[in-house]
Amino acid sequence: MGLIYTKHQEKILKKIEIESDISKWKDWKWQVRNAVRSIEAFEHLTGIRFSEEEKESLKITQGKFPLSITPYYLSLIKKDNYKNDPVFKQSFLDNRELIVSSSEMGDPLSEDHDSPVPGITHRYPDRVLFLVSNVCAMYCRHCTRKRKVGDVDSIPDKSQILQGIEYIRKTPQIRDVLLSGGDPFLLSDDYLDWILTELRTIPHVQVIRIGTRTPVVLPYRITDELVNMLKKHHPIWINTHFNHPREVTTSAKESLAKLADAGIPLGNQSVLLADVNDCPRVMKELVHKLVMNRVRPYYLYQCDLSEGLSHFRTPIGKGIEIMESLIGHTSGFAVPTYVIDAPGGGGKIPVMPNYIISWSTNKVILRNYEGVITSYQEPDKYEKTLCDRDCENCNLELQLNDGEEMDAIGIEKLLADYDDTISLVPQNNERYERRQELYETNKL
Numbered sequence: 107m108g109l110i111y112t113k114h115q116e117k118i119l120k121k122i123e124i125e126s127d128i129s130k131w132k133d134w135k136w137q138v139r140n141a142v143r144s145i146e147a148f149e150h151l152t153g154i155r156f157s158e159e160e161k162e163s164l165k166i167t168q169g170k171f172p173l174s175i176t177p178y179y180l181s182l183i184k185k186d187n188y189k190n191d192p193v194f195k196q197s198f199l200d201n202r203e204l205i206v207s208s209s210e211m212g213d214p215l216s217e218d219h220d221s222p223v224p225g226i227t228h229r230y231p232d233r234v235l236f237l238v239s240n241v242c243a244m245y246c247r248h249c250t251r252k253r254k255v256g257d258v259d260s261i262p263d264k265s266q267i268l269q270g271i272e273y274i275r276k277t278p279q280i281r282d283v284l285l286s287g288g289d290p291f292l293l294s295d296d297y298l299d300w301i302l303t304e305l306r307t308i309p310h311v312q313v314i315r316i317g318t319r320t321p322v323v324l325p326y327r328i329t330d331e332l333v334n335m336l337k338k339h340h341p342i343w344i345n346t347h348f349n350h351p352r353e354v355t356t357s358a359k360e361s362l363a364k365l366a367d368a369g370i371p372l373g374n375q376s377v378l379l380a381d382v383n384d385c386p387r388v389m390k391e392l393v394h395k396l397v398m399n400r401v402r403p404y405y406l407y408q409c410d411l412s413e414g415l416s417h418f419r420t421p422i423g424k425g426i427e428i429m430e431s432l433i434g435h436t437s438g439f440a441v442p443t444y445v446i447d448a449p450g451g452g453g454k455i456p457v458m459p460n461y462i463i464s465w466s467t468n469k470v471i472l473r474n475y476e477g478v479i480t481s482y483q484e485p486d487k488y489e490k491t492l493c494d495r496d497c498e499n500c501n502l503e504l505q506l507n508d509g510e511e512m513d514a515i516g517i518e519k520l521l522a523d524y525d526d527t528i529s530l531v532p533q534n535n536e537r538y539e540r541r542q543e544l545y546e547t548n549k550l
């Protein structure tokens with residue numbers, strides 16, 4: 107496949123390095139070295155001009171949240187209508203980032219609170235988030251980790267990575283490790299290879315996933331060398347982060363094809379962003395382009411309550427509306443799961459339009475995407491099974507000694523036949539505290 111670049115990209119390259127040959131454009135390290143990190147450089151390369159007053163306030167924003175745009179991603183901005191451009195809005199400074207509403211937090215997902223060792227967030231029973239990099243090719247203005255991404259003082263060093271690996275090694279219920287950051291693909295091939303090799307020495311680690319935005323903002327990072335290295339560590343899954351159909355360019359498609367051809371299953375996590383992709387038509391176009399490039403739309407995230415993101419947040423109703431316009435209307439495998447990452451660290455909560463209208467002991471009344479209402483007949487007979495985790499079926503099918511089985515938690519605990527918990531009580535429930543007192547004073 108020959109060199110893929112536009113006249114516009116060649117112009118930007120020449121503005122950066124007049125003597126450079128266009129082949130430089132596809133050198134990812136050249137792209138990172140020459141990322142736009144100042145308002146002046148942005149003006150110089152795009153021809154967009156800001157007033158002195160605008161520049162003064164933008165500098166204050168930049169003082170709080172760093173700016174970095176690869177020349178490639180910059181080249182996707184449509185200069186004539188930049189204020190309304192989805193790429194510009196995701197990449198360039200916005201003074202509204204300084205507006206912090208009372209509901210916003212530095213760490214809305216309490217990742218640091220669920221962190222047993224630096225860089226590891228262990229929130230769910232059988233998987234961990236492992237922050238192995240703190241650098242990104244492009245600093246998204248909607249980043250949920252704005253509080254620390256790009257902060258050169260908190261780049262994880264080798265000893266911190268080793269600490270994370272040791273935690274995973276000593277925690278047998280961890281079967282799934284998600285590498286993120288920052289962007290793990292901003293690490294060198296050798297360093298990433300070392301991390302993956304270490305993780306692969308841990309028998310209970312079944313799957314390694316990598317979260318990267320490089321196919322979107324720096325597709326040239328997906329080199330043959332990188333892909334050949336990743337192939338050594340299968341099963342590897344990759345989640346990428348396309349937010350708008352305009353980002354699915356020829357170069358992006360080429361990078362996705364390389365990964366998919368290497369047998370790496372690809373998922374996409376979009377963030378629902380006001381004035382960027384909060385439109386059913388835009389989202390449908392995006393998911394169609396993704397599946398055409400062998401990327402499964404995985405999650406549609408409600409924008410988190412991170413500081414500096416209020417101008418990106420939409421009402422949840424907008425997310426429901428978009429899901430209504432996708433489910434049934436297009437192929438099921440093109441429909442992501444719309445989730446709210448619970449503030450405080452409760453994890454991802456799927457949010458869906460409601461399709462059950464009513465039900466009785468014998469029938470369930472449903473409505474489909476067209477609004478057609480239908481009834482589903484419940485079975486006349488159904489053999490209830492009481493699961494004591496030792497019934498005929500389990501013994502027949504499950505070799506439970508393969509791995510440590512987790513105890514039920516949350517609603518699953520209330521549903522479990524082998525667990526006699528009958529209620530989940532929030533902490534500091536006054537009625538229960540009064541009852542406890544009565545127990546302690548033997549009045550009950």
Ligand code: SF4
Nearest residue numbers: 242245246249288319
């Ligand atoms: S690539 Fe991810 S971690 Fe990096 S700035 Fe964007 S959203 Fe944040």
